[in-house]
Amino acid sequence: xxxxxxxxxxxxxxxxxxxxxxxxxxxxxxxxxxxxxxxxxxxxxxxxxxxxxxxxxxxxxxxxxxxxxxxxxxxxxxxxxxxxxxxxxxxxxxxxxxxxxxxxxxxxxxxxxxxxxxxxxxxxxxxxxxxxxxxxxxxxxxxxxxxxxxxxxxxxxxxxxxxxxxxxxxxxxxxxxxxxxxxxxxx
Numbered sequence: 001x002x003x004x005x006x007x008x009x010x011x012x013x014x015x016x017x018x019x020x021x022x023x024x025x026x027x028x029x030x031x032x033x034x035x036x037x038x039x040x041x042x043x044x045x046x047x048x049x050x051x052x053x054x055x056x057x058x059x060x061x062x063x064x065x066x067x068x069x070x071x072x073x074x075x076x077x078x079x080x081x082x083x084x085x086x087x088x089x090x091x092x093x094x095x096x097x098x099x100x101x102x103x104x105x106x107x108x109x110x111x112x113x114x115x116x117x118x119x120x121x122x123x124x125x126x127x128x129x130x131x132x133x134x135x136x137x138x139x140x141x142x143x144x145x146x147x148x149x150x151x152x153x154x155x156x157x158x159x160x161x162x163x164x165x166x167x168x169x170x171x172x173x174x175x176x177x178x179x180x181x182x183x184x185x186x187x
Contacts, residue, residue, distance in 0.1 A: 007069030010060055017057030025050030079113035086110035098149030099138050104130035 025047055032043025090106040097105070108126035111117050117125075137143045 004065060005068040007064040007067055009069055009072055010064035014057045014060030014062075014064060017053050017060060019057075021050045021053030021057060025054065076113075078115070082109055082113040093151075094145055094149075096149045096151040098147050098152065099143065099145040100130050100134045100147050101149070101152065103133045 028043040028046035028050065032046065033041035034043050034047065035041025037044075086106045086109040089109055090102050093105060094102040104126045107129040108122055111122040111125050134147060138145065138147050
């Protein structure tokens with residue numbers, strides 16, 4: 001009889017999916033109201049998602065029996081530590097530094113999780129992420145965080161341009177568009 005061989009990484013990933021699916025499914029089943037398919041309660045959708053998670057886990061476990069995988073390598077402690085540290089730094093500094101500098105710092109820390117990242121590329125990446133985030137979330141969506149916080153000295157804070165007139169102009173372009181015509185009715 002042929003012995004059963006597993007790809008250990010796929011097996012562990014599938015089992016993790018199954019365990020998390022069971023945890024969330026049981027939590028939504030016992031702690032939240034299900035409702036009906038027509039009038040869903042707060043536990044209906046989490047229960048559906050946990051079922052999908054369990055099915056995916058079972059599928060991954062089944063696929064893990066098809067071939068023997070490579071052994072699990074060393075744990076990337078540096079990457080895990082920096083990826084976990086980045087959002088903590090963002091949360092601690094967003095009110096003091098402001099949204100833009102905090103996103104810059106968060107992206108800079110997270111970019112060094114890869115051993116292949118060079119400092120100049122990390123600075124460019126962090127600057128691009130910070131500029132895009134400020135344009136999208138601070139100017140576009142109007143998040144209530146200050147763009148530049150009180151921890152940054154006034155002369156440096158004044159270097160950030162006030163883009164409010166440009167944003168208002170762009171919003172005006174879309175607001176002044178004529179409404180679409182009503183749909184034509186057949187008949």
